[in-house]
Amino acid sequence: MSANEKVAVQGQGQGNAVVVHALSDATGNTAVGLVEAAAVQFPRGKVGVSRLSHVESIEQVKAYLDRYVPLGEETIVYHTVLNPELRREVRDEAERRGIASVDLLGPAMGMLGQMLGEEPLNVPGLVADRAGRVIRTVDARLLS
Secondary structure, eight states: OOTTSOOOOTTTTSSSOEEEEEEESSOSHHHHHHHHHHHTTSOTTSEEEEEEOSOOOHHHHHHHHHHHSOTTOOOEEEEEOOSHHHHHHHHHHHHHTTOEEEESSHHHHHHHHHHHTSOOOOOTTOOOOOTTTOOOOOOGGGGO
16 A cells, blocks of 8 residues: 555544545655654544645645545545645645645744744755754653
């Protein structure tokens, strides 16, 4: 099964199992990682993730949704799209279809941009070189 194929979820159709969709203009690892971090807080097998990676146009998103999200299916689209126009189009398309959507990257980049007084690079696929960037890590349990 390819990374873009829909996954079966144990218990789906029994009222509370869902398949959510991770869309990205790069690999989709960030979106899938965040969804998985949230999903582990629920019973195993209740959340499946279907990924669409390397998105370059709203037409690709529409084709994906047409194929993998039946009309009226309750789901969520989580997306990490850098291009502000495409990000807006993804949100608008999800809304038009009655699908909840969550922009996982836009708000974080917007806040950083405001603080830094700079626009983000908006280059998909960049990987963080974390050497020297983490200033401190504190285990909160040690503060009590």
